[in-house]
Amino acid sequence: MKKTRRKLPDAAHVDEAEKQITEYSRAVKFTITEYSFEFIVQKLTTDRYYVPGYQRELVWTPAKQSKFIESVFMGLPIPFVFFWQDKDGRMEIVDGSQRLRTIRDFMANKFTLRDLETLPAANGLRYMDFPVSRQLKFAETAIRVIILDNATDAVTRTEMFARINTGGTTANDAEVRRGSLPGPFMDLVIQLAADPKFVKLTPISQPLIDKREREELVTRFFAYLNSFDPTLDNGDGDIPKYKEEPRRFYFSFVKDENERIASELEHAGASPTIGVMRGEFEKVLAFVEKVSPHGFTKSQTGNQVPRVRFEAIAIGSALALRSDPTLFERAPNLTPLLESEDFALATKSDAANVKSRLLGRIKLVRDWLLKK
Template sequence: MARTTKRRLPTPAQVEEAETQIREYSRTVKFTVTEYSFEFIVQKLNSDRYYVPDYQRNLIWKPKDQSRFIESVFMGLPIPFVFFWQDLDGRMEIVDGSQRLRTIRDFMADKLTLRGLEALPAANGLRFSDLPYSRRLIFAESSIRVIILDNATDALTRTEMFTRINTGGTTANEAEVRRGSLPGPFMDLIIDLANSPEFVALTPISKALIDQREREELVTRFFAYLESFDASLADGEGDIPGYKEEPRLFYFKFVQEMNELISAEIEQSGKSTTSDQMRTEFRRMLEFVQAVSPNGFTKTITGNQVPRVRFESIAVGSALALRADPGLLQRAPDITQLLESEPFKDATKSDAANVKSKLLGRIRLFRDWLAER
């Protein structure tokens, strides 16, 4: 007989906190619902009044996927809502549904030849102009339901919605979303450091991961954890306040705040001391890792992947140790013993990687081991 686990009842304080979070978040999402014809939407796309944000531009359905969507329209199947956000210029950013809308536009422009249709196989090989005039009119007048987010909806809420409701079959990863929705001086710094020769040499990864901006993801995590780490908390062990095992939101808010801080410094004095310090600290960390780790951030000398948990432990742990004792850079202790130890292997397992206790554990382990040297 299966053993049942008794549910731990929530406390009144937990229920109250949950209600507060729900109430506060729901206030940030205001929208209207309307309906537009295909022809109307295509006109707006062609005039650039409706536009695809940068982080979605490379997300394009394959011809077979496009054909199957057009087939669904012919069959009269319901089309999911499209989400727009009206920017401050009055233009509409497509938050979700860009691939459907681009498919409709391409089909009506004769840029798509139908293929792989199963329910309507006789339509394989046809283009829009091959259809009878009456069918073309019916298609053009077909409608799609649209939800328009109020322009007061912030970037965090929009990208959170894109991540949760995306119905396009292929989605942008978190690094791409941040890059496209959070342009600014700190994002520029992340991109620059991610492509620096020193960092590339220490992070040998596949082309697929490079295309997915994995190095930008690693640099973002490094700064988000390092700059948020408060060594005075947790009885001197250090803590990352604000991190609640929601890494995507944590990184997003951090990048947003750093963009604003660095922009303010540049506007005030023409340069950013924060940006300069971060660049210096990142390069110092790389110099240290190159000196103490035979394989950089990889497990073996021929390794071609950098596990995020391993990178976070080595990079953030090293940077914190260097902050406390800059002389470590000159002493450059061999960390092979630590890397091969059971505590390190256990701390850098990928299971429950985003749990706060695990994150702090792998960072503190590396920092404390170096502090004893």
């Protein structure tokens, strides 16, 4: 097979990569220390160290807890735990909550060791069943801790959690945002995700519902739509803040909207932004119900809504309605576009987060509607 010669990147490409690496590395500063199990358990008990909301429902099974305790007894290395000190001086557990909660619960005699294979003689025992000397050795076991600098923002912390999580059970982005970025905009997202019409137009499986997929779709809708500037790119429109870092883009958007709406509520007692967002979302749902026989799915019996498909239809429709409100009454049938090869190519899942692909699928629907 003939090898194709790799095209070397130009200097601008390399410079942009170096710039991103430098900017991100500046945001991550930390110190390293060691604490004993006994010390950490005391802090957990007094709530000085705490598990953030997006991790509270992530719990190891009894078998996995037992396996971890067995590893400690065997003297195996324990992975680092990551903390972040909040503005009140308390320590948020960014990564390692499963291990620390397991240590706390074992020392509190809340579970019995089970399914151990290397140390099977310990099966059926609790902490209090071991000799005092073994209990003391366990309590004095040291665990290395990385404490993130206080200036590390929520976006960076939660992105780190998603990347370095060592617990084997991870929260998805929607769950992390819900837990780490509470506020009036996040409340609106949760409300709209449960809207009966939206539920009807987005038939998805129960596992995806449990993972808050509809909240993810609503967040993407507002993040892309309200960041779209139609005056850029010679009037064709662009999303200038989107740099092909979707997780950071969504987190920053939610954080900014939470703060903006909270400010409106504080100064005026009401938020015009919430009313506008809710109204536009409901209008788009009503429009999609008119123009797309199967809503955001591919068929009458469809039970999945690919994110790329949702983004194309929802945001493309919203931009078209912003440009020409009379479209709502004309409501052209969107089926010819949805069944076209152009739409199939635009909504392929590969390279879905590349900015050109994102803009391409949104503008395809927008432009098709505006020509009708």
